[in-house]
Amino acid sequence: MNKVVLYMSxxxxxxxxxxxxxxxxxxxVNGEALHAWLSDGGISPGSHRPGVGVNAEVxxxxxxxxxxxxxxxxxxxxxxxxxxxxxxxxxxxxxxQLPDQPAPGHARYVTELESAVAQAKxxxxxxxxxxxxGSAARALLxxxxxxxxxxxxxxxxxxxxxxxxxDQGHRARNLELVSAxxxxxxxxxxxxxxxx
Amino acid sequence: MNKVVLYMSxxxxxxxxxxxxxxxxxxxVNGEALHAWLSDGGISPGSHRPGVGVNAEVxxxxxxxxxxxxxxxxxxxxxxxxxxxxxxxxxxxxxxQLPDQPAPGHARYVTELESAVAQAKxxxxxxxxxxxxGSAARALLxxxxxxxxxxxxxxxxxxxxxxxxxDQGHRARNLELVSAxxxxxxxxxxxxxxxx
Numbered sequence: 001m002n003k004v005v006l007y008m009s010x011x012x013x014x015x016x017x018x019x020x021x022x023x024x025x026x027x028x029v030n031g032e033a034l035h036a037w038l039s040d041g042g043i044s045p046g047s048h049r050p051g052v053g054v055n056a057e058v059x060x061x062x063x064x065x066x067x068x069x070x071x072x073x074x075x076x077x078x079x080x081x082x083x084x085x086x087x088x089x090x091x092x093x094x095x096x097q098l099p100d101q102p103a104p105g106h107a108r109y110v111t112e113l114e115s116a117v118a119q120a121k122x123x124x125x126x127x128x129x130x131x132x133x134g135s136a137a138r139a140l141l142x143x144x145x146x147x148x149x150x151x152x153x154x155x156x157x158x159x160x161x162x163x164x165x166x167d168q169g170h171r172a173r174n175l176e177l178v179s180a181x182x183x184x185x186x187x188x189x190x191x192x193x194x195x196x
Numbered sequence: 197m198n199k200v201v202l203y204m205s206x207x208x209x210x211x212x213x214x215x216x217x218x219x220x221x222x223x224x225v226n227g228e229a230l231h232a233w234l235s236d237g238g239i240s241p242g243s244h245r246p247g248v249g250v251n252a253e254v255x256x257x258x259x260x261x262x263x264x265x266x267x268x269x270x271x272x273x274x275x276x277x278x279x280x281x282x283x284x285x286x287x288x289x290x291x292x293q294l295p296d297q298p299a300p301g302h303a304r305y306v307t308e309l310e311s312a313v314a315q316a317k318x319x320x321x322x323x324x325x326x327x328x329x330g331s332a333a334r335a336l337l338x339x340x341x342x343x344x345x346x347x348x349x350x351x352x353x354x355x356x357x358x359x360x361x362x363d364q365g366h367r368a369r370n371l372e373l374v375s376a377x378x379x380x381x382x383x384x385x386x387x388x389x390x391x392x
Contacts, residue, residue, distance in 0.1 A: 012371055013361035014210040155371035165209035175351035180376045180383055187376055
């Protein structure tokens with residue numbers, strides 16, 4: 001059975017982007033530091049793949065997923081990844097309201113959480129599903145639809161920003177640490193969601 | 197030179213206590229889970245010392261500190277630790293306003309951050325200073341007075357509660373991971389504060 005795995009870079013104080021982000025602004029002041037591990041020693045121009053070591057392994061694992069679920073905000077901030085997140089796998093973009101225009105490339109808009117997860121798992125076959133984005137993560141966690149969290153914990157206190165776990169009274173969950181692996185300038189923490 | 201080291205148990209979503217805490221309420225619903233690692237296999241009745249392994253080592257390290265700095269809220273929630281946090285070392289309790297009554301036992305109230313740190317370091321001699329409590333931690337971090345963070349990261353999402361890092365626009369800090377050590381049901385993360 002394939003799994004839904006959340007992959008997110010997070011600061012030590014829980015931020016997933018800097019405080020001045022917005023469309024066209026990228027990751028904001030200090031927010032860039034959250035993703036610095038993605039390009040350390042990069043050998044592939046135009047790619048975020050770190051060249052070597054643990055970080056490259058984690059990146060490769062992400063890129064071996066067979067479908068993507070994300071939220072509309074993350075999707076638009078990323079410019080829709082040009083319609084192709086990786087290898088042409090389908091990208092399911094959660095949105096409250098379907099836009100007039102269809103999503104570009106391999107992306108499609110979906111309004112129902114359960115349906116998005118079912119479609120993504122089906123499309124991914126025996127590969128896992130990559131979940132990315134704060135509000136998508138929170139919605140799926142609350143709905144008990146996330147199997148694992150892989151958090152790239154970046155050694156920085158941002159002080160301000162957008163949180164992965166906001167204050168909207170989300171459901172309590174027990175986790176189980178699967179592995180803690182040190183990469184260059186980042187600690188990759190893999191947790192299994194125990195109570196769903 | 198001795199160091200000021202913050203020791204705090206924190207949930208994966210950044211909470212240091214449950215949502216219904218308050219004087220007499222202890223750690224609140226689910227908040228108890230944050231400190232479960234302190235008593236696993238406990239061999240010392242009346243003590244929080246875990247009996248064995250990594251958790252016992254971390255606990256012993258905390259108890260080898262030569263002074264304590266905390267905030268008044270934490271101090272009062274803990275009942276002032278009966279006037280003796282451990283081994284009769286001095287406890288410096290940060291407060292905005294000096295109460296009419298002196299602090300009990302080995303504790304004393306202080307209103308100035310820098311003075312509290314200077315007094316605690318002096319009193320601790322060649323031992324480190326244990327810093328504990330959310331608001332004390334934030335105040336000292338903002339003032340550049342913290343040398344290391346030892347966070348006992350508990351594998352639970354609380355969903356609600358009181359954060360270690362709140363949203364009051366604190367200063368950005370670079371950290372450096374010193375060690376990530378797995379104990380029973382907890383991951384001990386030690387960071388050095390790089391930019392102060």
